[in-house]
Amino acid sequence: xxxxxxxxxxxxxxxxxxxxxxxxxxxxxxxxxxxxxxxxxxxxxxxxxxxxxxxxxxxxxxxxxxxxxxxxxxxxxxxxxxxxxxxxxxxxxxxxxxxxxxxxxxxxxxxxxxxxxxxxxxxxxxxxxxxxxxxxxxxxxxxxxxxxxxxxxxxxxxxxxxxxxxxxxxxxxxxxxxxxxxxxxxxxxxxxxxxxxxxxxxxxxxxxxxxxxxxxxxxxxxxxxxxxxxxx
Amino acid sequence: xxxxxxxxxxxxxxxxxxxxxxxxxxxxxxxxxxxxxxxxxxxxxxxxxxxxxxxxxxxxxxxxxxxxxxxxxxxxxxxxxxxxxxxxxxxxxxxxxxxxxxxxxxxxxxxxxxx
Numbered sequence: 476x477x478x479x480x481x482x483x484x485x486x487x488x489x490x491x492x493x494x495x496x497x498x499x500x501x502x503x504x505x506x507x508x509x510x511x512x513x514x515x516x517x518x519x520x521x522x523x524x525x526x527x528x529x530x531x532x533x534x535x536x537x538x539x540x541x542x543x544x545x546x547x548x549x550x551x552x553x554x555x556x557x558x559x560x561x562x563x564x565x566x567x568x569x570x571x572x573x574x575x576x577x578x579x580x581x582x583x584x585x586x587x588x589x590x591x592x593x594x595x596x597x598x599x600x601x602x603x604x605x606x607x608x609x610x611x612x613x614x615x616x617x618x619x620x621x622x623x624x625x626x627x628x629x630x631x632x633x634x635x636x637x638x639x640x641x642x643x644x645x646x647x648x649x650x651x652x653x654x655x656x657x658x659x660x661x662x663x664x665x666x667x668x669x670x671x672x673x674x675x676x677x678x679x680x681x682x683x684x685x686x687x688x689x690x691x692x693x694x695x696x697x698x699x700x701x702x703x704x705x706x707x
Numbered sequence: 708x709x710x711x712x713x714x715x716x717x718x719x720x721x722x723x724x725x726x727x728x729x730x731x732x733x734x735x736x737x738x739x740x741x742x743x744x745x746x747x748x749x750x751x752x753x754x755x756x757x758x759x760x761x762x763x764x765x766x767x768x769x770x771x772x773x774x775x776x777x778x779x780x781x782x783x784x785x786x787x788x789x790x791x792x793x794x795x796x797x798x799x800x801x802x803x804x805x806x807x808x809x810x811x812x813x814x815x816x817x818x819x820x821x822x
Contacts, residue, residue, distance in 0.1 A: 490734060490735075490819045490820070490821075490822075491819070491820045491821075491822055492737075492817050492818070492819050492820075493724075493728070493817060493818050493820060494816065494817050495720075495721075495724050495737075495815050495816060495817055495818055496814060496815075496816055496817075497720050497724070497814065497815045498813065498814055498815075499713060499716045499717050499720055499738065499813045499814060499815055500713075500716055500813060501720065502716070502719070503716075581709075581712070582709055583709050583712075585712075613709070613745065614709035614745070615745075616745035617709065617713070617744060617745040617746060617813065639793045642792040642793055642795075643742070643743055643744075643745045643792070644745070646743055646792075646795070647743070647745065674803070675793060675794050675795065675796075676792070676793055676794075676795055677795065678795055678796070678803030678804055678805060679803065679805055
């Protein structure tokens with residue numbers, strides 16, 4: 476073993492740890508911040524939706540778009556889907572502008588995908604923008620999309636314990652919407668248990684119950700949207 | 708499973724830091740992870756093993772620091788843990804949690820550099 480030449484510091488210094496303190500998703504957060512500013516400046520109120528596959532997200536959104544148009548608002552929707560454009564085709568029946576974001580194998584939307592999808596639209600022409608995330612109750616919770624309001628949907632057919640199984644997504648959302656209320660009786664849905672579970676994982680969370688099919692609860696939802704948009 | 712995306716983001720942010728500091732060799736990457744981040748620790752560790760291959764971080768360890776949920780309990784007037792992710796109430800007095808002060812972290816906290 477050769478000895479180091481004189482003046483060279485000893486080799487066996489303790490490891491050097493440098494503080495970084497950067498959010499891992501800082502690039503996403505930066506884009507989301509830019510989107511939020513652009514939405515605010517253009518006067519668009521933005522709602523994102525997360526849920527498991529089959530929770531009635533598309534039916535709920537289709538009804539929401541139609542009813543908003545009846546009330547003379549200008550809504551639009553971005554729809555995240557792994558492979559197909561079926562959801563976008565369904566939503567287009569509402570006559571509102573709809574655009575598909577095909578995520579391929581990616582299980583969630585990121586702010587950059589929203590930014591790219593919006594390039595052809597003038598935000599000033601819109602009052603409401605809905606962003607339907609990929610059907611998944613795990614991955615979307617980490618990514619800010621610049622939205623004003625994040626909804627988590629739970630259908631009466633999924634079981635009351637969904638919030639306990641996926642506490643993080645309920646915790647990252649602003650409001651829970653219980654869908655398919657028309658099937659509550661057939662599914663023996665225990666509304667009190669569902670509400671208790673939601674409050675257990677996210678104390679104070681606002682909860683709406685509705686049926687896109689019968690329209691029950693939809694007026695309350697639209698009133699809430701109009702109020703929130705006005706005060707944002 | 709979005710942990711591979713997260714692992715790639717960790718390497719991106721670490722890469723920027725290395726560039727800023729000028730050609731340093733990283734021995735370990737320290738990440739703070741809270742249960743409310745939406746990221747599963749075990750899945751992230753496996754994803755990181757894959758993601759680091761053929762990058763300048765191929766031999767860099769990932770050290771995860773768990774950040775348990777802490778709330779500010781209004782009733783106790785101080786910071787407290789909660790019962791669990793499923794029961795977000797003060798572990799001391801049972802009051803519902805309304806202000807989360809820790810547990811959402813997904814942060815690259817530090818780098819360990821070779822001298």
